[in-house]
Amino acid sequence: MSSVLILVCIVLLAGCSIPPNPGNLFSGKKVVGVDFEQVGPEDKIVIKFSHVVAENTPKGLAANKFKRLAESKTNGRVEVQIFPNAQLYDDDAAIAALQQNQVQMIAPATSKMTYLIPEWQVFDLPYAFRDEEAVKQAMEGELGLKLFSLLEPHGLIGLTMWDNGFKQLTTKKRPIHKLNDIQGLSFRIMDSNILKKQFELFGATPVVTRFSDVYSFLEQDMTDGQENTLSNIYTKRFYEVQDYLTVSDHGYLGYAVITNQEFWNAIPDDIQILLEEAMKETTQWIRVNAKRINEEQLENLTRTQRLRVHYLTATDKAEWKKLLSPVYQQLTSEIGNEYMRFLPK
Numbered sequence: 280m281s282s283v284l285i286l287v288c289i290v291l292l293a294g295c296s297i298p299p300n301p302g303n304l305f306s307g308k309k310v311v312g313v314d315f316e317q318v319g320p321e322d323k324i325v326i327k328f329s330h331v332v333a334e335n336t337p338k339g340l341a342a343n344k345f346k347r348l349a350e351s352k353t354n355g356r357v358e359v360q361i362f363p364n365a366q367l368y369d370d371d372a373a374i375a376a377l378q379q380n381q382v383q384m385i386a387p388a389t390s391k392m393t394y395l396i397p398e399w400q401v402f403d404l405p406y407a408f409r410d411e412e413a414v415k416q417a418m419e420g421e422l423g424l425k426l427f428s429l430l431e432p433h434g435l436i437g438l439t440m441w442d443n444g445f446k447q448l449t450t451k452k453r454p455i456h457k458l459n460d461i462q463g464l465s466f467r468i469m470d471s472n473i474l475k476k477q478f479e480l481f482g483a484t485p486v487v488t489r490f491s492d493v494y495s496f497l498e499q500d501m502t503d504g505q506e507n508t509l510s511n512i513y514t515k516r517f518y519e520v521q522d523y524l525t526v527s528d529h530g531y532l533g534y535a536v537i538t539n540q541e542f543w544n545a546i547p548d549d550i551q552i553l554l555e556e557a558m559k560e561t562t563q564w565i566r567v568n569a570k571r572i573n574e575e576q577l578e579n580l581t582r583t584q585r586l587r588v589h590y591l592t593a594t595d596k597a598e599w600k601k602l603l604s605p606v607y608q609q610l611t612s613e614i615g616n617e618y619m620r621f622l623p624k
């Protein structure tokens with residue numbers, strides 16, 4: 280009888296994914312009942328990595344790169360399963376699924392962390408970063424570290440931050456050249472108070488929706504426009520349902536790459552080190568390549584001849600920044616100066 284039970288256990292552990300919802304299976308550093316050091320080298324640690332964007336984007340390509348590196352560095356001891364395009368979970372649902380260990384890695388836009396941890400809104404501030412180098416300093420410096428420390432009480436660990444790029448506006452009714460062109464329009468946004476406030480200051484109406492619904496919202500005229508990076512605009516074909524693109528660079532869209540604390544702490548130290556190496560190399564890759572990918576996708580977008588492209592001048596950007604500056608006071612009064620002081624001057 281007991282040998283049947285053992286056999287059932289071995290079969291269940293083969294290809295060993297951590298059982299969904301670890302609940303009381305985990306205790307501290309090692310997993311009770313699923314001890315990787317006991318199950319033999321042939322058993323795999325499976326990391327389900329869920330994200331919402333297309334594969335041909337900075338995040339999609341980085342996730343695939345991480346998979347290749349993690350699997351080869353660990354000689355196949357780790358298997359990374361990538362689920363792009365919100366195949367498994369969308370937006371907030373992905374964070375909840377990670378907390379329950381239904382998936383083991385996600386990389387939500389920083390704006391999507393803000394409902395859980397309002398301090399992450401610092402990355403939503405308009406015109407906070409003059410270029411990618413300033414973003415990198417913030418992500419890899421004290422600001423990133425402090426924001427990562429806020430994940431711990433939620434059962435999460437921040438592994439790294441990944442780049443996408445600066446956000447641009449697309450619209451259908453009319454082109455956006457000057458500030459008053461935005462007034463009276465509605466825009467899809469990610470769920471963040473600072474993003475809401477930003478569009479209110481523009482005199483527009485913000486509408487929160489999941490990323491996977493944006494195309495149909497635009498198609499059915501449920502919003503007039505949206506803000507996003509060039510790679511997301513291109514790969515999700517928003518150009519089919521929008522007429523104008525304004526390259527405004529008014530905010531940054533980057534990612535928090537996070538894992539489940541109990542899952543991560545249960546991984547043997549030697550494997551953890553290899554996964555960290557794989558993540559570090561992937562981050563180095565995305566730092567160098569995200570901008571190039573967005574630039575290439577702007578060329579692809581232009582080639583479709585579906586969008587009229589307008590570039591804001593430096594003077595326009597200074598005006599937009601001035602109009603939007605009250606969001607800085609709003610966020611300071613919400614979260615204090617402890618995080619704001621790390622923003623580039």
Ligand code: LMR
Nearest residue numbers: 331332388469490507511
């Ligand atoms: C969005 O919802 O617009 C973005 O967060 C999508 C993404 O992950 O880049």
